[in-house]
Amino acid sequence: MLDRGHVIIPIKGLIRGKSRLAAHLPSMSVYLLNLANLDRTVRAAVEFFGPDRCVVVSPCKLTCDTVRLMGLRVLFQDLDDGLNAGVEYARAHVRAAGASTITVLPVDLAHVSAVTLQAALGRCMGPGLAAVVPDTDAQGTNLLSMPADFDLMFAFGCGSFESHLRQLRAGGLSVRVAEPCALQEDIDTIEQLRRVCDTSQDAVLSIPMCHVAPYTKHRSHFEF
Numbered sequence: 001m002l003d004r005g006h007v008i009i010p011i012k013g014l015i016r017g018k019s020r021l022a023a024h025l026p027s028m029s030v031y032l033l034n035l036a037n038l039d040r041t042v043r044a045a046v047e048f049f050g051p052d053r054c055v056v057v058s059p060c061k062l063t064c065d066t067v068r069l070m071g072l073r074v075l076f077q078d079l080d081d082g083l084n085a086g087v088e089y090a091r092a093h094v095r096a097a098g099a100s101t102i103t104v105l106p107v108d109l110a111h112v113s114a115v116t117l118q119a120a121l122g123r124c125m126g127p128g129l130a131a132v133v134p135d136t137d138a139q140g141t142n143l144l145s146m147p148a149d150f151d152l153m154f155a156f157g158c159g160s161f162e163s164h165l166r167q168l169r170a171g172g173l174s175v176r177v178a179e180p181c182a183l184q185e186d187i188d189t190i191e192q193l194r195r196v197c198d199t200s201q202d203a204v205l206s207i208p209m210c211h212v213a214p215y216t217k218h219r220s221h222f223e224f
Contacts, residue, residue: 142186
């Protein structure tokens with residue numbers, strides 16, 4: 001059976017995340033959007049990687065508490081020193097746990113699911129293999145998978161796609177650039193949010209309003 005390794009899900013926080021939307025949406029709407037993004041991403045990661053292979057990292061205590069209610073491992077980033085530092089912190093954790101492959105999965109991908117993860121990653125997971133998904137502008141990195149022992153310097157943000165791709169290739173890895181790909185659609189701006197809401201058949205803003213029941217191997221999904 002293919003070893004899909006571990007997945008790291010970094011999130012700034014349920015309150016402070018998606019700050020660029022704060023000028024356009026009420027604070028409660030931003031919170032609920034962040035919660036919906038987290039829920040959708042966790043569901044996809046659990047189905048594709050398995051609950052024991054998922055790690056969320058965040059400097060937000062509310063987010064950490066929410067993830068614990070979901071039954072997943074969470075790392076509190078107490079220094080709050082940025083997404084890249086958080087991913088590096090989580091990488092050290094999963095390496096120590098014996099990870100073979102590391103996938104970094106941002107929390108704001110509109111169409112993330114086990115199916116879209118399979119389409120993007122395929123069988124590009126293993127020794128000497130890497131996969132990267134750019135955003136729609138080919139500036140940011142929407143998905144990154146590589147061997148756990150590869151010492152890549154994380155550079156998430158504008159320009160990260162070229163930086164990550166250059167490092168992977170310079171390190172001798174066989175890299176799959178997955179595009180076009182459903183995972184290229186992220187939600188950073190109000191225009192992107194409107195476009196996703198107008199075109200998606202998925203309930204991107206289907207907000208869970210009840211308590212989160214812990215995931216177990218006997219459930220196919222979370223219950224609300």
